[in-house]
Amino acid sequence: MRILGLVSATHDSGVALLENGVPELVLEEERLDRIKRTKRFPKGSLRIALGPNLERLKEVDVITTPWDLSRLRWTFTRAVFGRLPWSLSFLLQSSHTTQENEIVLLNNVLRRKFRRQLGITELPPIVNVSHHDAHAAIFFVSPFEEAAILVMDGFGDDASTSAYIGRGNRIERLWHTGIFNSLGIVYTFVTKYLGFNFSDEGKVMALAAFGGDTYVNAFRELIRPTPDGRYQVNFDYFSYDAFGELRPFKRRFIETFGPPRLPGEELTDRHRDIARALQVVTEEIVLHMARDLRLKTNATKLCISGGVALNCVANARVLEEAGFERVWVPPCASDTGAPLGSTLWHYHQTLGRPRCMELTHPYYGPTYSEKDIRDALAVAHLTGERLSELELLERVARDLAAGRIVGWFQGRSEMGPRALGNRSILADPRRAEMKDIINARVKHREPFRPFAPAVLLERASEFFHIDQPDPFMTLAPRVREDKKHLIPAAVHVDGTGRIQTVERSANPRYYGVIETFGRLTGVPVLLNTSFNQQEPIVETPSHAVSCFLRSGLDVLVLGNYYVTRNGQSRIVCDLNEVAT
Ligand SMILES: [Fe+2]
Incomplete structure (x- = not known):
């Protein structure tokens, strides 16, 4: 049973492919078209999910979307007629820029875009899942057999906040607020x-x-x-x-x-x-x-x-x-998770299939080969040194301890808006000035924004007031008073840290670099921020190389390849060419 989840015509356009209840791919289109929170038809993501000519589309049984169009049309009609004559402004696209007007005809729009942009005329059936149901369905891959579920967003097709109870492979909505009471x-x-x-x-x-x-x-x-x-x-x-x-x-x-x-x-x-x-x-x-x-x-x-x-x-x-x-x-709590949620709802709630997996890591993006990495380096005239895993971890940990900023690109990219160890910029949290250095040289973010600490799961409660895992950087617990001086760059002004707990089984190499840094310094914590520079998170090796060349990163790691700036790294080249 293969289900393709799709978001288009609203922010966080993207796809998810679910096979027998297990995600094969979850990908946001912004990673490819390089427009933050893009609304465009996810043409690039579809080609990665289904092959360059969408040849695997014939293996897809159902397409799901996280919008129930009949509810959405009813809501839109009520909104337009709700505060006449002023509410006629809802007919203007400029009154709701994050969502195209055409979303109320989404199924027709999708058929048209598949035909015009991809040459596909025959589609599997399209099933519309209610927006909040799609958000709630993430329960099916949570660690819990039974849980309350709270869904809160700007607005869905009939609600802005909903409460559910989930038990096994069933979810029941308890209540919801209207879309404007948000x-x-x-x-x-x-x-x-x-x-x-x-x-x-x-x-x-x-x-x-x-x-x-x-x-x-x-x-x-x-x-x-x-x-x-x-x-x-x-x-x-x-x-x-x-x-x-x-x-x-x-x-x-x-x-x-x-x-x-x-x-x-x-x-x-x-x-x-x-x-x-x-x-x-x-x-x-x-x-x-x-x-x-x-x-x-x-x-x-x-x-x-x-x-x-x-x-x-x-x-x-x-x-x-x-x-x-x-x-x-979940790592994809926002609409970045809506395509996946719609597939999960259909598979478990509608079809009644049993639960079969827990989301223990966020790495469901595309994979890239060593050849992709070598090609990206070659285009930029960069020479990477290929190291064994042990050498790589040792060298990167030493670099970090010496205050160098490392662009860290590994394996499959993360779903959702957070970089969680495969598309990350890593640095030393012990240096109070590190936040300003990263901002000045790479990120150019507002100075009041904190950088997040990634900590070995086993050591998390030693540094933070937390006694549960948080692998997806979704909680900001207080930093323990006696540890603040050890990780000053990771402590926000209110004394909290937006932590990521890292488990060896979820990402052995990422765990390894934090562990090695901890062995060298006594602090099993690294600063982790997304690998990008005022743009969507890098997705491909070429994006990573481009960001390295544009920024003040000291070291670039692509898989096992280790690249530094030794004069020859500052190559003048066509960045647009590198980025495509
Ligand atoms: Fe949403």
Whole structure:
């Protein structure tokens, strides 16, 4: 049984291929077309999933999409007629830029794009899965036999927050909020109000740690917890339910919090305080829902999914304070996981097939051969030294301990928005100045954003207040007081670290480099940030070489190939050619 999951015409376009309940490939189109959170038809991903001429499409039994079109059309119609005449603005593409209007006709659009862009006229049946059902279906590959499931995002086809209970191969929805009563939309619009882009919610989460409590009480008026374990957005402050992105805030919001910050305008205490208020209230609402779910379902485990599940600070509070024994967030909690979720829902929930695997690692991207690596180096006139695994680990660990920044490219790429050890930039967390050095030389990120520590699983609780694994960088636990001085570059200003716990069986080579660094320095922790420079994470060896040449990385590792800058590395070449 082979199921192809597909997202197109909305952000995080991509594919997932599921064979008998096990993912074969999960790939976002942005990795290939190099447009962050692209909405384009995932032509490149399909060619990798099904062969250059899509010859394996005949082996696909069903195509699934994480959008239930009848629900979506009903929701869209209600939105358009809900606040007439203003809500006619929803007919304008500019009022909802993350989603194409054509999504309400997605099945027809997909058939047309397969025909026009790939020359395919015969498709397997297309099955539409409800958006939140697709997010919730990640439970089927969680470590839990039974769990409560909380799905929170901007909006799906009929909801913005949903609660489920999962048992074995069955999931049941308990409740949901409407699409406009959305914690996720509020977070996104306040992110925009603070002068950042859509998808920059993580920046605001980081900025919040620098803010004071000036606006927290005022913000509590904007989203209130309700006695039924849910929440209510106060539309005295918001008008996105009538105007979408064209006019998301009412005058009362501006009177309370002041004018919006223009992109690039200096960040002031007011902006930091608003970010803090937004984050605090988000944490309170998420905690309120999680506590209520704990009481009502009696489940001791919780899965969190949807874009809001990327809020690792809120997730950590849920783990500490909501009463669950364990919290699990997948590596693809955002819509990057929606294609996979739609396949899982169809396989287990619709077809009733038993569960058969647990997602213990995120490495479901394409593979690249040694020849691909050698070719990428040759195009850039770079010479790589081929080392044995032992030599490689030893040399890289010594480089890191000496303060060098390493571009680390190995095996299959990660699904989801985080680099988790196969497309990572690695550095020494013991050097307080390392964050600024990486920013100046490679990443050019805002100085208030933290870098994440990757830690050996067995040593995690020694450094952090956590007693469960977090292989996907989804929790930000507090760093233990007596360890902060050992990893200053990995500690955020609020005393937390966005950890990744690394297990040997999940990624032996990545584990090996952290372990070797730990043996050399006594600190089994590395700084890990995504391998990119203001672009989607590198996918191919050529992307990695291009990023190495453009940036101030000291060392590039591609599989077993070790490359340094020794004069000859700074080759003048056509970067566009290298990147394609
Ligand atoms: Fe979503």
